[in-house]
Amino acid sequence: MDIAFIFTEFPSGQVSNSTRVFSFLEMGYNVTVYANTCGNKHLSYEVRNKYPNLDIIYFQKHKGYLLIKEFLKDFFIAPRISLKRWQKAFNKELFFIFYLKKILGGRGLKNDSVTLQKRRNAPISYLRLKQLENKNHDFFICFFGPTGLNFLFLKELYPKALFCTYFVGFDYSSRLSQYGSTAIYKQLFSMSDIIFAKSTFSQQTLVEIGCNEEKIILDYNGINxxxxxxxxxxxxxxxxxxxxxxxxxxxxxxxxxxxxxxxxxxxxxxxxxxxxxxxxxxxxxxxxxxxxxxxxxxxxxxxxxxxxxxxxxxxxxxxxxxxxxxxxxxxxxxxxxxxxxxxxxxxxxxxxxxxxxxxxxxxxxxxxxxxxxxxxxxxxxxxxxxxxxxxxxxxxxxxxxxxxxxxxFDTGQNCLRLVKILKENQKKIAQ
CATH class of the missing domain: 3.40.50.2000 (Glycogen Phosphorylase B;)
Structure with a gap:
């Protein structure tokens, strides 16, 4: 099993967010963590010392010249290496163009809060795509709802990989209040293979805001x-x-x-x-x-x-x-x-x-x-x-x-149960 965890911050002061990462590492699985920023530098030093096999990759910050650089690299540098690589790069760029069209709402750009948020994230999504291409992860696990939204392109790019999103509280409460609409998660609920809830309350709330109950799996916070x-x-x-x-x-x-x-x-x-x-x-x-x-x-x-x-x-x-x-x-x-x-x-x-x-x-x-x-x-x-x-x-x-x-709430037992759930759902996708 090769598992990719995607965070806004890693590591952060919220210890529970890292529990699953460490549990999978201790069970011997290949784990990669992707994050926007390091939330706690002192804790990061401790994590790297304790888990030297953990691969932590921080995404590039959104800057205009990086977009141009990545785009030109595929079309002018790749052909010099091989035609096959150029074709592969071209297919990736083509995929992203169609993906952008999809997330921006197709014809006639809308101006609602949901579409505006997707539009703002589009350049960032492109840079993330470049850092994640050519990876062979079996599972993508996003913490939390907004992060899952930003990485939905992975489900289309890697259809055989299981795409999962954890919801924790703010993402179905204060975040919805800010956007003023439950429609923000409509596409995420539709495309995710699993939506993880950390309590029966969040499970019920996710159903109320439009998530298919059959997709929701209760996975409690655990501790060692x-x-x-x-x-x-x-x-x-x-x-x-x-x-x-x-x-x-x-x-x-x-x-x-x-x-x-x-x-x-x-x-x-x-x-x-x-x-x-x-x-x-x-x-x-x-x-x-x-x-x-x-x-x-x-x-x-x-x-x-x-x-x-x-x-x-x-x-x-x-x-x-x-x-x-x-x-x-x-x-x-x-x-x-x-x-x-x-x-x-x-x-x-x-x-x-x-x-x-x-x-x-x-x-x-x-x-x-x-x-x-x-x-x-x-x-x-x-x-x-x-x-x-x-x-x-x-x-x-x-x-x-x-x-x-x-x-x-024993993290060891909960993690064994989670592995079983992930493998069972992966088999369903393969079929």
Missing amino acids: LNKFEHCTPKVQTNETVKFIIVSRLIAKKSHILILKAFIRIISINKNFKFTIVGEGPLREKIEEFIKKNPELFKRVELIGNISQEEVVSLLRLHHVFIHPSTTSIPFGDKEDTPTAILEAMAIGLPIISTFHAGIPDLVKNNENGILVPERNIDYLVDAINYFLNYPEKINQFGNNSRKIAEEK
């Missing part, structure tokens, strides 16, 4: 459970209950709402600590909010970015993971299944979160955590108080968290 030793906390009577959140400091993670909930709780129960791990644009606002409340200041610790190993060690020292995600305003961005929640579950922590996108797939209400409505401080206060008043439930819910992680 071997890196997360199960150590569910046992809280002793009168012991301080320690809550923690690990996330970027952005509005949809609801840090200020959590702090407001703890302010209410202080008047009833002061036997808690709260740790915030992460960086982001709201750090200054969060710091100011904490400083204005002396009782809160004594009980809240704000830590910046730390390594994953340090995060794991810190999770083991806490009792409850809190992560009340919300739909962002104004574009309605959703985040599907947060990896941070999965990691806390793998350690064996109970979860407080929201009925948001794919989170109910991770957190079973009153089984391994408590789910509350988005932006509802009253329910959030009740959920926090529940673990303060019934600390014995922390151990019970925490054990259930680990059990659910083992059953549904």
Whole structure:
């Protein structure tokens, strides 16, 4: 199996996006990653050291002279090498001309947002075509919807290869709000062999916006459970209950709402600590909010970015993971299944979160955590108080968290299942 993964950024801060790449490498498959940019240079250095066999190719940036150079190279340099190569180059150029005509809408160019987006991407698609030609990949796997759109020409160029696209949250929520039309994905849904959804919520949403249900396959985010030793906390009577959140400091993670909930709780129960791990644009606002409340200041610790190993060690020292995600305003961005929640579950922590996108797939209400409505401080206060008043439930819910992680979110098992799905669908194309 020769697999090509296509990203906007690789590697990026979103660790879950890279999980499939590393899993396939560790299983011995040939893997090539194509990306527009490197999202994290330090992480890129670590990835190249750990996986020296991983081929990472970054696409050329769109510049006018590059278009001319690539076009002339095929028609003036190739003939000097051989007539056969010139014919092959000519066929590729001819293919792209017809492809452009197709994506631009044929006769009478339209001016709707969907066509305008395709028109803007046309020169970039040409350069990507030049870098991807003469490749022999069996599978093209795009992360995420917009990336799949930009690389649809691969399905026509390599009809025997399986073309797959992952959808994650923003691509079927905020991105659709920006374009104002579900038609943006019509061609992608039609031409893709498989559309991967990361939660039952995204699966249902994709059907609602026009994807054939038979094409959608549920493939949960997974984590390597071997890196997360199960150590569910046992809280002793009168012991301080320690809550923690690990996330970027952005509005949809609801840090200020959590702090407001703890302010209410202080008047009833002061036997808690709260740790915030992460960086982001709201750090200054969060710091100011904490400083204005002396009782809160004594009980809240704000830590910046730390390594994953340090995060794991810190999770083991806490009792409850809190992560009340919300739909962002104004574009309605959703985040599907947060990896941070999965990691806390793998350690064996109970979860407080929201009925948001794919989170109910991770957190079973009153089984391994408590789910509350988005932006509802009253329910959030009740959920926090529940673990303060019934600390014995922390151990019970925490054990259930680990059990659910083992059953549904082990990346090794999920990857074996994915390989089977890819091979079965490849056989269908061959027939």
